[in-house]
Amino acid sequence: MTTLNSQFDMDLQEVITDKRSVGMWRLLRGYRWLYSGAILGVGIAAFARTGMYLLLGYFVDGVLVNDTAQFTSFQIALGFIGLALIMGLFAFASGALAGRTSEGIAKRVRDYMFDHIQHLTFTYHDQTKTGELVQRSTSDIDAIRRFYADQAIGIGRITTLFLVNFVVLLWLEWRLALVSVIVVPFTITLSIIFFGRVSKAYEKYQEQDAVLSNRLQENLTGVRVVKAFARQAYEIYKFETENWEKYLRGKRLLLMHSSYWPISDILTGFQMLLGFTVGALMAINGTITVGEYITYAGLLLWILWPIRNLGRLIVQMSSGLVSFDRVMTVIKEPREPLDIGDYLPEEAVEGAIDFENIAFAYDDAPDVGVLQDISFSVKPGQVVALLGSTGSGKTTLANLLPRFYEYTGGKIILDGVELKRYPRSFLRGQIGTVEQEPFLFSRTIRENITYGIDREVTQEEVESAAQAAAVHDSIINFPDGYNTLVGEKGVTLSGGQKQRVAIARTIIKNPRILILDDATSSVDLETEADIRQALDNLMENRTTFIIAHRIQTVMKADLIVVLDKGRIIQIGTHEDLLAQEGVYQRIHDIQTQIDAELEKEIASVEMAVK
Numbered sequence: 001m002t003t004l005n006s007q008f009d010m011d012l013q014e015v016i017t018d019k020r021s022v023g024m025w026r027l028l029r030g031y032r033w034l035y036s037g038a039i040l041g042v043g044i045a046a047f048a049r050t051g052m053y054l055l056l057g058y059f060v061d062g063v064l065v066n067d068t069a070q071f072t073s074f075q076i077a078l079g080f081i082g083l084a085l086i087m088g089l090f091a092f093a094s095g096a097l098a099g100r101t102s103e104g105i106a107k108r109v110r111d112y113m114f115d116h117i118q119h120l121t122f123t124y125h126d127q128t129k130t131g132e133l134v135q136r137s138t139s140d141i142d143a144i145r146r147f148y149a150d151q152a153i154g155i156g157r158i159t160t161l162f163l164v165n166f167v168v169l170l171w172l173e174w175r176l177a178l179v180s181v182i183v184v185p186f187t188i189t190l191s192i193i194f195f196g197r198v199s200k201a202y203e204k205y206q207e208q209d210a211v212l213s214n215r216l217q218e219n220l221t222g223v224r225v226v227k228a229f230a231r232q233a234y235e236i237y238k239f240e241t242e243n244w245e246k247y248l249r250g251k252r253l254l255l256m257h258s259s260y261w262p263i264s265d266i267l268t269g270f271q272m273l274l275g276f277t278v279g280a281l282m283a284i285n286g287t288i289t290v291g292e293y294i295t296y297a298g299l300l301l302w303i304l305w306p307i308r309n310l311g312r313l314i315v316q317m318s319s320g321l322v323s324f325d326r327v328m329t330v331i332k333e334p335r336e337p338l339d340i341g342d343y344l345p346e347e348a349v350e351g352a353i354d355f356e357n358i359a360f361a362y363d364d365a366p367d368v369g370v371l372q373d374i375s376f377s378v379k380p381g382q383v384v385a386l387l388g389s390t391g392s393g394k395t396t397l398a399n400l401l402p403r404f405y406e407y408t409g410g411k412i413i414l415d416g417v418e419l420k421r422y423p424r425s426f427l428r429g430q431i432g433t434v435e436q437e438p439f440l441f442s443r444t445i446r447e448n449i450t451y452g453i454d455r456e457v458t459q460e461e462v463e464s465a466a467q468a469a470a471v472h473d474s475i476i477n478f479p480d481g482y483n484t485l486v487g488e489k490g491v492t493l494s495g496g497q498k499q500r501v502a503i504a505r506t507i508i509k510n511p512r513i514l515i516l517d518d519a520t521s522s523v524d525l526e527t528e529a530d531i532r533q534a535l536d537n538l539m540e541n542r543t544t545f546i547i548a549h550r551i552q553t554v555m556k557a558d559l560i561v562v563l564d565k566g567r568i569i570q571i572g573t574h575e576d577l578l579a580q581e582g583v584y585q586r587i588h589d590i591q592t593q594i595d596a597e598l599e600k601e602i603a604s605v606e607m608a609v610k
């Protein structure tokens with residue numbers, strides 16, 4: 001097996017901490033120099049801007065008011081152009097560096113998230129809504145990207161702008177400088193209050209957004225059911241209700257954002273008025289020159305701008321942080337350990353399996369024993385049939401073998417070694433399952449058939465697998481044969497065709513242990529006979545579990561296990577079970593009766609035709 005772990009450059013498990021600021025700092029690893037460059041860039045641009053106001057003051061005092069300047073107007077003009085160029089250049093460079101950092105980090109998180117989701121347990125996927133995971137892999141990661149691209153860099157810009165301008169102002173006239181920052185404590189308090197409230201509102205908004213994308217995803221998957229039951233109006237109503245809730249939460253969030261502005265504007269407005277007045281008074285009584293006053297007016301604007309924006313940024317940062325948390329809760333989920341196990345045979349397994357008092361309950365209902373007291377033995381190469389009413393636990397039992405779920409009591413022994421000692425990846429390489437509801441990817445039929453194997457496959461191999469699954473003839477009748485796309489943009493396969501492609505997919509994998517979960521349920525009897533013939537060849541020397549409802553399918557099995565409510569109620573060969581009074585006999589009688597009636601009917605139709 002090749003693993004493509006190089007696709008992500010950092011193990012995000014290392015990012016997990018209780019403090020998200022620490023986590024976000026760790027996430028920057030590998031980009032810290034680039035990102036420092038971005039912040040330095042905004043710093044230099046801020047310096048250049050301050051330089052322009054100083055130069056303006058110098059020009060007013062030295063050229064316009066007195067004639068004391070050592071530089072010509074032309075030189076001063078060149079200075080302005082130079083500063084403007086520096087400002088533009090560094091602002092651009094900073095944007096480019098921040099862009100590379102934020103896109104790189106977003107890609108890093110996306111890759112890791114996808115990889116991680118692939119490795120989560122069956123139980124996790126049983127309990128998590130698909131839309132929720134989609135939301136966290138897209139919109140939340142984008143909020144993290146914006147955090148680095150705009151907000152964190154914005155904090156850098158704001159801090160340098162503020163510091164540079166404030167220090168220059170201190171140097172220019174320290175009393176004026178102090179008068180100009182009276183508003184700071186008020187703005188910071190205000191933004192902290194808003195930060196908490198916006199965080200909560202944004203979290204609520206994202207939650208609702210996830211509900212909505214889940215509803216959409218489910219509706220699209222189940223669109224045929226909706227149409228079949230003519231429930232469009234109901235679905236639309238449900239969607240609109242959730243969408244309305246999203247609208248309300250979005251409105252609330254926006255309202256909070258926008259109510260911050262007027263308050264902070266009023267505060268900075270007062271500050272500006274105060275600054276200008278005090279500055280003007282100082283200029284009038286000669287404490288500062290006119291040029292200095294003009295410089296001051298510019299600097300004051302660029303001290304207040306950061307103060308005003310700091311609050312906005314702090315408020316906006318909350319979304320990046322909340323999204324970071326939402327992504328991290330998925331990343332924190334433990335992976336299914338695929339390679340853990342102290343027993344790794346070099347060779348393929350023989351396929352001797354003993355079930356010893358197996359008990360099992362699903363995580364979401366630990367008190368409901370889905371399987372209880374399951375005990376039986378299978379020799380290598382034998383065929384075991386599992387029979388039982390719906391919900392009796394057949395699929396569950398089959399799912400224990402590849403360790404999709406872990407049994408909660410008893411033992412399963414494979415070739416003399418307990419199943420839990422085998423690494424899951426090894427077991428899954430040895431076991432081939434044709435699922436009850438096979439899923440095909442929207443790829444070509446060939447890709448679907450060769451899905452389970454990690455090597456070059458010849459066309460002959462693919463075709464012989466398809467022939468064994470009795471689907472070759474259907475495939476060559478499709479427009480592009482084996483290269484026909486399945487699903488949305490290609491052909492839609494019938495239920496039986498899908499099942500047979502899934503059988504071919506398992507056949508080509510050539511597993512030692514075969515599980516056929518209702519694998520021929522959507523196939524007519526004649527085709528089933530063909531497939532069974534092919535499977536009989538395939539099943540030779542392989543341990544096989546067949547789950548089926550038709551007696552004809554199971555009667556040739558070496559062992560038939562009849563389940564009811566998670567317990568074995570009958571066990572034996574076809575002959576043994578027919579001889580006993582019980583469920584098996586009853587099913588047999590009903591089915592043979594139906595078959596006989598069918599035959600009679602067919603015969604009478606044939607008679608009529610003749």
Ligand SMILES: Nc1ncnc2c1ncn2[C@@H]1O[C@H](COP(=O)(O)OP(=O)(O)OP(=O)(O)O)[C@@H](O)[C@H]1O
Pocket residue numbers: 126362364370388389390391392393394395396397436
């Ligand atoms: N992922 C799951 N999480 C929780 N409970 C489950 C899960 N899958 C199945 N169950 C429950 O376990 C019981 C056994 O289900 P199982 O799918 O094994 O039945 P089955 O015998 O395969 O039925 P069928 O013939 O309809 O396929 C059922 O009561 C079902 O509700």
Ligand SMILES: [Mg+2]
Pocket residue numbers: 394395396436517
């Ligand atoms: Mg089942």
